[in-house]
Amino acid sequence: MTSPVVLRPEIAALPAYRQGRQAAPGGFKLSSNENPYEPLPGVLEAVAAQTAINRYPDATAAALRERLGARYGLDAEQVLVGAGSVSLLQQLMLAAAGHGDEIVYPWRSFEAYPLQVAITGATSVQVPNLTDHSIDLDGLAAAVTERTRVVVVCTPNNPTGTVVDEAAFLRFMAAVPPTVLVLLDEAYAEFTDRAEAVDGVPLLARFPNLVVLRTFSKAYGLAGLRIGYALGDADLLAAARTAGIPLSVTAVAEAAAIASLEVEPELLARVAEITVRRDRLQQGLAAQGWPVPRSSANFLWLPTGAATAEIAVALLEAGYVVRAFPPEGLRISIGEAESVDGLVQSTASLVHLLPAAL
Numbered sequence: 001m002t003s004p005v006v007l008r009p010e011i012a013a014l015p016a017y018r019q020g021r022q023a024a025p026g027g028f029k030l031s032s033n034e035n036p037y038e039p040l041p042g043v044l045e046a047v048a049a050q051t052a053i054n055r056y057p058d059a060t061a062a063a064l065r066e067r068l069g070a071r072y073g074l075d076a077e078q079v080l081v082g083a084g085s086v087s088l089l090q091q092l093m094l095a096a097a098g099h100g101d102e103i104v105y106p107w108r109s110f111e112a113y114p115l116q117v118a119i120t121g122a123t124s125v126q127v128p129n130l131t132d133h134s135i136d137l138d139g140l141a142a143a144v145t146e147r148t149r150v151v152v153v154c155t156p157n158n159p160t161g162t163v164v165d166e167a168a169f170l171r172f173m174a175a176v177p178p179t180v181l182v183l184l185d186e187a188y189a190e191f192t193d194r195a196e197a198v199d200g201v202p203l204l205a206r207f208p209n210l211v212v213l214r215t216f217s218k219a220y221g222l223a224g225l226r227i228g229y230a231l232g233d234a235d236l237l238a239a240a241r242t243a244g245i246p247l248s249v250t251a252v253a254e255a256a257a258i259a260s261l262e263v264e265p266e267l268l269a270r271v272a273e274i275t276v277r278r279d280r281l282q283q284g285l286a287a288q289g290w291p292v293p294r295s296s297a298n299f300l301w302l303p304t305g306a307a308t309a310e311i312a313v314a315l316l317e318a319g320y321v322v323r324a325f326p327p328e329g330l331r332i333s334i335g336e337a338e339s340v341d342g343l344v345q346s347t348a349s350l351v352h353l354l355p356a357a358l
C-alpha cells in the first residue's frame with residue numbers, strides 16, 4: 001500500500017474480493033454457482049417495462065415484500081429486501097455486532113462471511129466442519145460465549161453442499177441464548193431434495209432470534225440484478241434496514257423478482273433439471289473414485305487436498321473454470337447440460353492426482 005491515508009487496519013489487511021473468472025470461448029464458467037439458464041421471456045418483459053429509471057425506486061420494495069409476506073404467511077414488515085442476500089447478511093451483522101463482539105460461523109463456508117465480520121469490527125470465530133464436510137452444529141453452539149452476538153448457519157453449505165438436519169437445528173436453537181441473532185443462510189434452499197433438511201421459515205414463529213436469508217440469484221437466475229430477502233422479526237429487520245445503504249434495490253430488480261414469482265413453475269422445472277444434472281455428475285465422479293460428498297445445492301465439492309491447485313489448473317486448460325480453495329478442495333457449479341460429459345471425461349484423467357491421504 002502506498003497511500004498515506006490511515007485506514008482501519010482490519011480493513012486494510014483484508015484481501016480484495018475475487019470474482020470467479022470468465023470462461024474462454026467454448027468453455028464453461030462453473031465457478032460462481034450461477035444459474036446457466038437465460039431469463040424467461042416474462043422476466044425480460046418486466047425488466048424492459050421499467051423505463052422510469054430517472055426516478056429513485058421504492059425504498060422498501062413494498063410490492064415484493066407484500067408478495068413474499070403473503071407467500072410465507074408473514075407480515076410485509078417481516079420481510080426485508082436487499083441488493084442480494086450478501087448485502088442483507090452484512091446489514092444484519094452490522095446491526096448486531098461491533099468491536100469487542102464475536103460472530104460465530106462454520107468453516108469452510110461462504111467466502112464472504114470472514115470479510116463481512118471484519119467489516120463490522122467484530123471477531124471471527126470459525127468452527128471447522130466435521131470430517132464428512134457437514135457443519136458442526138454442536139460445535140457452533142459450544143463456541144457461543146457472552147461476547148457472541150451472531151451465529152451464521154449455512155444450509156445447504158457453500159461450498160460443501162451438505163444440509164443441516166431439522167432435528168439437529170432444533171437442538172442447536174435450544175442451546176443458543178435468545179439474545180444471540182441466528183442467521184440461517186438458505187441461498188441454495190430450492191435445490192434441496194432431502195426431507196430431513198431444515199426449512200427455516202416455519203421455525204420463525206418459535207424463535208424470535210432467527211432470521212432466514214433467501215436469494216433470487218441462484219434458483220431464480222437473477223444474480224446480475226442483485227436481489228435477495230430476509231425473513232424474521234419486524235424490529236430486527238428494521239434495525240438491519242437502518243444499517244443498509246438506502247435505495248440500493250432497484251425497481252428493475254424488484255420487477256424482475258415479482259415476474260419470477262409469476263413464472264415460478266417454469267423456473268422450478270429448471271431447478272429440477274439442474275439437480276438431475278448435479279446427481280449425474282456426482283455419480284460420474286464417484287465412479288471414478290473422487291470422494292464427493294452428496295450435494296443438496298447447485299454445485300459439488302471435491303476434497304482434493306494438496307492437489308487442489310493442480311487439478312483446478314488442469315480443468316481450466318480443459319475449458320472448465322472451477323473455484324479452487326487450496327489446500328482443501330474445489331467447488332464445481334452445475335452449469336450447462338453440455339458441460340457434464342466433457343467434465344466427466346476430463347476428471348477421469350485427473351483422478352490419479354488425488355493425494356493418498358485426504
Ligand SMILES: Cc1ncc(COP(=O)(O)O)c(C=O)c1O
Nearest residue numbers: 084085086110158187215217228
Ligand atoms: C451461501 C451464500 N449466501 C449468500 C450468497 C449471496 O448471494 P446474493 O448476494 O447473490 O443473493 C451466496 C452467493 O454465492 C452464497 O453462496
